[in-house]
Amino acid sequence: MVKEKELLRVEDLHKSFPGVKALKGINFQVLSGEVHALVGENGAGKSTFIKCVMGVYKKDARSGGIFVENKEVDIHNPDQAMKLGLGAVYQDVMMARHLTVAENFFLGKLPHKAGIIDWRSAKKNTDKVLKELEIDVDSSSILGDLSIAKQEMVAIAKMYSNNCKVAIFDEPTALLSTEETDILFSLIRRLRDKGMGIIYISHRLEEIFELTDRITVFKDGTYVDTVRTEEVDEDRIIELMVGRSVEDMYGLNKPSRGETVLEVRNLSKKDVFEDISFDVRKGEIFGMFGLVGSGRSDIVSSIFGAEKPDSGTVLLNGSEINCKHPGDGISRGIGFLTEDRKHTGLFMELSCRDNTNALSYRKMSRFGVISRKKEAQNADAFRDKLRIKTPSMGQLTKNLSGGNQQKVVLSKWLSNDSDLLIIDEPTVGVDVGAKVEIYKLLESLLHQGKSILMISSYLPEVMGLADRILVVSEGRQMGIVEKNAYSLGNFDDEQKFIKLASGIV
């Protein structure tokens, strides 16, 4: 075992944005051969910290130094950071979506012969790394066409190929399936065993306890503490993060199931999904589980009208519907929170208020003129309910932390009062405390007689919340499992779901 030596040390780091002090004196240290977790509530400053270290943001002048292997360094841009051996996979994957995987891999350093790009070798090298990491991606596909999970895998592979000393992961598993998470973890362990230092940010505490050696907690931009993972338990960490304890987060008090609201019969779309049939009843959370790319999102998109199925019928409250575009779905009382908030959910350049209200203007207006008062009321109500951390709801959404952006996009759909709310990965990047608030809101929707169709790659969440779970594998319906057939936290039951989702019956 390599003697633990210090790879990175950050002293008294400060960072302010106009109107926001994001970091107020952060201290941090990573040793070689350790996986170091960074935890804290949404908006605590984790991503900002990473971006300061990587030179994406300029730290405030009053800050102390950043030391790489005990030498003070001055990092002004990510390129410098990379040369010093620091690599990061960001929360909002920052790569060129219109280019191919291979191009992204070699962005800025494409192999060339006498100035002419050598595509063959670029592709070959990319394929080699992808294969080594068991990532099933064709290096000539366009990045933007891949699922978020695969895009992220590409980003990780890219960093890996850069031979860095400190690898930083900002919520890498937020959109990965359990299986992919396992692949990632074994990869991270391999990197660690080679003597690299890993900084690992996540809101999933069980991951932290599975993977990491030490944990550092941030709260409101300040450094709270660093502890050895083996010396603490989840409750202690939550207490350090939130300042209170959280119990039984999935323990919803649901109404009894009512009549059938949505019926899907033999829904098919060539090469995407086939012969899907299920129904959702009033007052229930109907879960859908499957690996990323299994067609889950396409199935619900087809119900909502965002995609066109080839055949099959959809009945809402007993009568057949055929939503041709999202507006159809919305006017019939269906809501659809998509999984990719950045590209299909939010208006990043607009305020949190505009985002929250985007679906509700009709309710808030007369003759097309919007009431400012109602707008502000609704936005502020959600800010309080979901504890959205922002100086004001007039703040541009792109300036919020990832988890808080997720709360904003949730607010948009929750304010729409849909009878059937489809939520695809509803709590991506949301901290433990806020998750509980969100689940409570879902609970109150059920009591108002609404129904929820929830997709999640995060097994504890579907198992904990859903009344029934439909499992899909490569577009095929593997079965519907009733709640009484499994129990949350049971390892064997989890394995059963994972097997089903992988197509192993």
Add this chain to the structure above:
Amino acid sequence: MGIGKSITNKINQTLKRSRNSSRSSVIIVAVVLVVLMFYLALSSEVFLSYGNLFNLFRSTSIYGVIAIGMTFVILTGGIDLSVGSVVGLTSILTTMMIKNGMPLFLSIVIAMAAAVTVGILNGIIIHFGKVPPFIATLGSMTVVRGMIKLISDAKMITGLPKEFSDFALKASLGLPNLFWIWLLVILVSWFILTRTIYGRNVYAIGSNEESARLSGISISRNIVYVYATSAFLSGLAGIMLASRLASGIPTAGSGYELDAIAATVVGGTALTGAKGGVLGTFLGSILLATIRNGGVLLGINPFILEVIIGLLIVVAVIAQRGSK
């Protein structure tokens, strides 16, 4: 003093509401404009004279109206190059019809209908034909200009009734009539963009079209509305121009698209969409006109002036990018 403070507050509030991030750009343009005006007032006796300002505002009003329409388009992330041709279209159509004895009002309505049709077609081609706005409107710009020449046989139309040409010459309450029209257009557009559902949709589409579609916003309808709005305002500008020149000119409006885009961009509206607003465009239009006017008054070489204006556009875009 108390009054001064409360006015500043009021302005601040209005700006805050006007459009989130366009605020700082609006302030920058306003400050530059005030400084420039001060400078011109000190260095040229003529600048602050009623006659000069009257002319300045009157001539700015015409492309100012076009720039407001351009702002709608640019906010959705598009561009409209056909505005100059639409100016020519209504200026020729209106004057031809008046000349042939058609009632003034009816002539204007028909000409405006033709203008809006061009806009609707632009929107349809862009949305349903999936043609990039730049190309689609470059095409309609050329087509419309050709049609104007066909209709008019490329000849000027003069000898219009006095009541038509007088409108642009005259003033109401001390301000040029054309300027009043511009102010009205700004006011209505500002209201539409900040307070109505249509306005919010414009920003939403400019920010993220896919999110907008999935939020049930009809992209096709709003894109058509936006290009129709732009064409409507360009058409209006065409009639204003015909009245001011007391004639219909087949080449009228050529090159106006560039002035309109420049005014919009200098005023802080981002070409990528969703950022900016009509208040900025108003100031941007005045700023460009003031530079031109000042240049003439101070006897600056007009070629150098063009260089300055060109640089200003580039600097404005860079400045708005902001810092991290």
